[in-house]
Every structure is written in structure tokens, then in C-alpha cells.
Amino acid sequence: MSSELPLRLHPGLGTDAEVLTSAGVGTWRSFARQRLGLVALIVFVFIVAATLLAPLLPLADPNAQVLIDRLQGPTWHHWLGTDELGRDELARLLAATRISLWAALQATVVGVALGVPIGLTTGLLGGRLDGVVSRLFDAVQSMPALMLAIASVAVFGRQLTPAMVAVGVAFSPTFYRVSRAAASTVSRETYVEASRSMGQRTTRIVFSHIIGNVASTLIVQISTTFAFGILAEAALSYLGLGVQPPAASLGSMLTSAAILLNTSPQLTLLPGLVIILLALCVSQVSNALEYLTSDEVGVR
């Protein structure tokens, strides 16, 4: 893992001739990528803040039905218009986004909490335990996330939280594998042996040396999972298995708007756009973070 830039030979001939100092290649592109990440971060923080502050804003109650004002276009009172029951679309959108983000967060936290500690442990210790645990996670991996979520609905009824926990469990093998691989690679580095030779405890080695090296991979994985969590919630609620009326999530808003696609397409487009925007923001932020953490080491 030499971090100096080796001379690259023609592909297929893998040897470095002489190690030279790093060259600043593609500076403009990297800058642009970071700027994009910054914009994405601002947008994401703005959306999150808006959903959290929604109850304090001078907005209509997202569940208050005013049947006279059904299916209105944008007006002064309803900036984004109203839905088929005359509820304020903007208020509903903010409330729904909050539920979707919360659901995605649940799934991600469960995935990380289950996969990362076990992965770091088995990666560091190896041996037979590693083999058994890895096969277990392989078994979990073989079950699709949505199937697990639907199964949880069968057991716990139509509730979002158990369903998202199930999605999180289905995501955990990826976290397990990423952290296991990183821990087992880093544990073979000489600096870990050095740390051990100084009398460092294994748990501390995990925190001081391994977490830092896993961080950039984990950040990418967390953001991918978060984006996928948003989509999974949308899919569940679209199927009517997630959040229950009158509460709305982005997915359930899509479902109820789908039948009105011909007459009021904006009701489908708006939650769809929010889903896409959130997923894009998260992936851009993770790209930038990954870049920044690799910059720290001097490898670009």
C-alpha cells in the first residue's frame, strides 16, 4: 500500500519501476467534484431542516381535508397545490419526506449496527468463527430485502418500523463484508503488529487503526444503503405495506397519486422528484467524503 505514485506501465505489466512523488493530475475535475458534493450537502441539509421544522412553519395541517379545495394548482395558500382530498401538498410532502428519511435511517442504523461490529471482530480474529459467521451472513444475503420486509409485515402487521428493521437486516451482510475485509487487510499491516508490540489491546487497535481505514469504504456503503432505504420504503408504502393512512410517506403519496396520473400528474411528479433528489444528494455527498478521506493520506 505504498502511497507514493508508482510509475504505471502498460496494462498487463504490473511492476513499478521507480517510486516517484505524487503528481497533481486532474486537479480541476477533483475540485468540481468537491463543489458538487458541497452543493448536494447544502440541498440535503436544507431538505432535512425543512422536514424537521415543518410543524413550526405557517403551513396547513398535512392531514386536514378541505374537500372544496380538491386538486387545486399552485395558489397563494397552497404553494404546491392540493391533493385529491384537498390536503396541502407542500405540508404533506414535508411530512412524508420526514417519514421516509426516518425509515431509511432505521434501516441503515440496523444494517451498520449488525454488520460492522461483527465484521470488524471476525476480520481481526479470523479462524473458524470467521467461517461460521460469514456463512450465516451469506444466508441472510440470499434473502431479498423486500421479501424480508413483507415477511415482517406478516408477523408484526402493517407497521413501517419492523419492515424497515427487516430491510436493515437484509442490508447488514454488505456492511459485514466491507468491514470484515477492511479489518482483515489492515490487521495484516505491519503498523498493527507494531501497535501490538507496544502492548496495545486488540479493542483499542480496532478503534485507533482499523476504524480510520474502514471509514471511507463505510461512508460510501452507508450512503448507498441510505439511498436504497429511501427507495425500499417507497416501494413498501407503494405496495401499501408501509406507512398507513392518513399519514403519508413518499411511497404512499405515489400510490394514491398514481390513479390521477392523467389529470393531475404533478401529484406523482413531486414525491418522485424528492426521492430522486434525496438519492442524488446522498450519493454526491458520499463521493465528496470519499475523496476527502483519500486526500488525507496523500493518494489521489
Add this chain to the structure above:
Amino acid sequence: MNRTADVAALSIGGLEISLVQGGRPVPVVTGVNLSVNKKEVLGLVGESGSGKSLTSLAATRLLDPRVVRTTAGSVKLFGKELLTLPEAEMRRVRGKEIGIIFQDPMTSLDPAFTIGYQLNCGLRWHTDLTRAAARNRVLELLGLVGIGDPRRRVDQYPHQLSGGTRQRVMIAMAIACEPKVLIADEPTTALDATTQAQILELIASLATTMEMATVITTHDLGVVADVCDRVAVMYAGQIVECATTDELFYRPKHPYTERLLQSLPGVRAGRLQGIPGQPPRSGRFPQGCRFAPRCPYARPGCSADDPELTRVQTDHAARCLREAELELTGVGA
């Protein structure tokens, strides 16, 4: 320069190699002139970052043009210019006319194929041998590089072989098509001391029997003492001294060569003498003589004037302003 009378097997003239940094080429090797004749072994010696590997690999055109570029000079194989050759023709030259041995035999062999298969590939690409003939040739080659029991070894995978044997396989691959020029880039750096001696002697004896012109790059002057006919010492992208091996070891004319010799265990009694300081980073060379900041004999003038590589004797050239006045110590003094 009269190179036309006796055409050298490999001749490099005015070579400049640059590293592409931020789209701008920064010269890291400048003004390198070298030539190697048939049956001759040339040692190219220098610290890491001195440009020795770049120089030897430039002749094979294996450097990635996005990172390193040959910005000036010529590389001629028996008078034929290689730098302007189309890539398709260059592929015919590589392996067939120029054999290459890399530093790390662990990563230079593909772990997924038997060594016999890997040897076969190169042979059948460059020659029109039949399958059976190629197999016989592979067995013959393995015997030639001193691998015992070739019939068993030919079907083994790289991970079943020791470091020394893998390097022998690399050598067998390099000489498979009887190249006229052999380039060995730090061939023994990754090996044990005992294996090192065997591999160097093997390369040197093959150079003689197969009448190849050989270039061996290394950071260790000690390992080239008995295998090279001539040695060129590189420092900071330049050749600072070039002489026959005996001349260079017994009568060094450049302070850097003297210091390198003093760095070797067993050259002088008492503690080892290193070279104080660090070599300059590639491309950021000091003004005047590039070795002056680390040179124990440096005078103020050394940092002002750029020394030329001047001939001090037949077969001996050095790049030092104070060459005539200095009394440098060689080995065995």
C-alpha cells in the same frame, strides 16, 4: 560521436524523460547517453529516484505515456530507431529482440497459469513453433536457467515456487526468443543474499553464451562488481560517471561514486559510511552540480556551474568540476 563504424546493440542518445505533472512535462532524466555492445554487460547504478529504471525501461517503451514521456533523444537497436516505431511493430521487438526481467518475480508472473503455459504464450506469439516444439523449447529453457527437474516444474503454478526459482522463470521468459538485448531491472533486489549471487551469475553467463547485450539496473554497486563489464552511475537523472568496472571501483572520479563505494559493508574498516542528506526529489534538481549539496568536496563554484560529463581517460568519463584536483579513494586502497 562516431557510432556508425561499429553499430552498438543498444544505444541511447540525449535521452530526456519527463514526468507529466498537471499536464506539464517535468524532466526527471536528462541527457543520458549510453551504449551496450554484443556480449557486454552494463550496470546502471543509482539510488531510487535516480532515473535508472526509467532509463532502462524507456528502451522498451513500457512506460505509461499518461504519466511518463520520453521528451527527447533516441533509442536505437542496431541502428534502428525505437522511439518512433509504431506500437504494433514495437510489440514485435519487445520479447523477441529485447528481453525484459522485472524486479519482483512475485507479481510479474500470473498466479492463475502454470509457468509452462506462460512461457509458451510468449514463444508462440513471437515464433511459429508448433505446440510440441514449443513445449520442448520450454523444457530446454527451464534447464538452461538452472531449474532442476523441468518436466515437473513446467506444470507448476508460481505460488509453488520459491522466489529464486520464480526469478529463474522470469529469466527463461526473457530469453525465450533469444533476444539480442536483455534488460534486467533490479533483478535481485527482492531475493535473499545467497539467491542473489546465483541469479546474477546466471544472467551474466547467459549474456556471454547467448551473445546478448545486457543492462542490469541496481542500487547496490556490490552486486555488479563481478558481473558487469562496464558501470554507469546515475544521480538525480544524470549519468555522473561511466567507466569499465575495474576503473570505476579502483579509480572512481566522481565523489558520488566514491561515497556509494564507501557505503558498502567490507570496503573500509570500522563503521559504514552513508551519504549524508537526501537525494533531490525527481524534477526538483538543484542548480549547478546536482550532487553538490551532499558532496563533501563541494566548493561554492560547484553550485554555480553545470558540470559536463567529460572524458578523463579512455573508457572513463565523470561529471565533476573538481575531477582533476580530487584524489578519490576506490576499493582495495
Add this chain to the structure above:
Amino acid sequence: MSGVNGVTKHAGSAPLLTLRNVSRRFVTGRDFLGRVQQSVCAVDNVSIDVEPGTTLGIVGESGSGKSTLGRLALRMIESDAGEIDFSGEDLRRLSPKDLRQLRPQMTMIFQDPYSALNPRWTVGRSIAEPLRINGSSTREETHSAVVDMLARVGLDADAMHRRPAAFSGGQRQRIVIARALITRPRLVFCDEPVSALDVSTRAQVIGLLEDLQRDLGLTYLFVSHDLGIVESVSDRIAVMYLGSVVEIGNAETVAREFRHPYTASLVSAVPAPDPRAQRVRRRIVLSGDPPSPVDPPSGCTFHPRCPLAEPICAREKPPLLIDAAGHGVACHVTQGSTDLIGANLLARMTDAREPGISTTLPVRVPAPDSAPASASMP
């Protein structure tokens, strides 16, 4: 002879580190029920002493068990049998807690300065790591200790704010040395500390290690495959082959008056930086690779490669017999003889090898007709 497979008592201070009959096997293969199918004896019944303030060099090819021996001595890995005594402490019986307390007194320097430093950490953080693990020093103490160590290894104080990527191999090795010495250890295990470095840098780093040994009164366990380097730094040398010590003695004695054929072949492999001497010198080119430690040869493990081997060598493993001067050899052939020493032994070995030319390579004669070209001259 004052001991079989033991070590003579030397006059003077008690050894800082004593190993007695230390062995370690590694399991390399198990069947599907987890039963051991194959194991390798990495270190076989080794006894050594290291006097305080001296350097014991351990030399051998890769796979000889020299690095494993060093790790056993520091209890970085557990030994299967034997006794390890570090300044009066029975290292093998120490509790994990007591062992941790002892760690700052015995530290390591590694072969590869690139992977020995965490690329994400600043140099200062890496050097201070042992102190932080100890947890006994304040921030200010740690900072001044790091500044002091950087100066001792010849780096600027502002190096502590940079990351390893900014440094060359030699400079990184200096950082590794600074980290190993910041706790003021008594014993330092140098595991091939210069093998990955350029020759010119090698000499610098070895000079630095020698200076620090003198200034701080350090004891070194110095492992290398290069006898030339080991000879230049060591007071005593142990030669290892396939897990066993085959020769041990004062550096001068082992390098000049060696009595084991394997040591002789190591000596002949050291490149002499003198072209003329090198050309007339006949090297003992050992035939083949070192044998597999999974299935070591019977008797003396060196006998299949030894030009002087006699029938007894294949039957019985020779004991390491140590004379009054502390020079020990494990060889049936040379032990009884008075003249098979040093240059004589080398000559006998080359003569014994010469008739069977199959294993030696053709002697290279410099071709007089290949006149050096003049193209490199301007």
C-alpha cells in the same frame, strides 16, 4: 566443550535476554475435522543469550525461522516449549497485564518502512503511539519526547505534522526507529531493518542504529539475510538454517573462522565489492532451494545441499557444541577437525563441489574482444 546445546557462561554482566530450548511449530494444514495434518517447525530447540548493550545478529535465508525467533523472544507469538528470560522475568509465564507493562522495554523495528506506519496518521502521532498506550505522560511530555526523538534520528521537528507519504523509505525507517525508541527500551528487535532500503541509505540507517545504541545503551537483536550487514553491526552472530542455530559465536569468529559449511556458503555469497578479488574467488553455489520445512531432511537438515556430507549426516542431527570461547557449531564433519576452519573450509567445499560440475554455473570469463563502447563519452 562446556555444554551441549547450552550456552557457555560469559564473564561479566548477566544476559538481558536468555532463550533456552525454545521451539515453535506452526500448523499449516488441517483436515475437515480440524485435526492437524501438517505442521512446520519454524524454530527448533534454540538457545541464545544476549548481553546488555550488545548486538546479537541472526542470519539465515528466508524460511530459516530467524524472524520467528525474534518474535518468540519478545513474546509477540507464543512458544511451544522452552524458557525465555528477559532481565530476570520469566516471559512465558507473565500475565497479559504484566506483559503489557514490560512492552515499553522491548520494542521492534520492521523491515518494510512503508507498511510499518499508518498512512493516515501524522508522523508525530505515530511516534507518540507507544507513550499514549502507556498513558503515563502528559501532552507536554509527549510533545517534547517526540521532538527529542525526531532530533535524535536526524529529522526536523516539523516532520511530526506531516504524513508518511511525504517521506522517502530511509526517512520513514528513521520515523519507525524514533517510535521504537521513544519509550527508552532496553531491548530492540530489528527485523531486517535495512533490507528494503537503498545501499547508501542502508549505511546511514545502520550508522544511526549504532549511534543510538551507544547513546542510549540499547541491546539489539538484529535479524538479516545479509551476512555482510550482520557482520558489520553485531558483536555475536547466530546462523540459522531451517529453524535451528547451526553456528554461533563472536562476529569476527563466525565471519572469518566459521566452521559450519552453511556459514561458509553464506560467506561466499556476500558480494565482495572488489571486481578482481571477486573474479578469482570461487563461490559455493548451493544447489537448489532450501528444503521445505514441512518435510525437513533427516539428520542434519543441511546435508542434501552440503558438499562435505558424510553418511552420518543423513542419520543423526548434530548437536550444537560450544567451546570455551563461546563458538558453537552443529556439524558432524567439521567438529572433530582442526583445519576445517574459515578459508580452508571454503576451499575444501569448492574442491568437493568442483568434480560434479552439474550444480555449478559456468565460470564467466570477461570477453576481451568486447571493447567497452565509447558512446557514453561526449
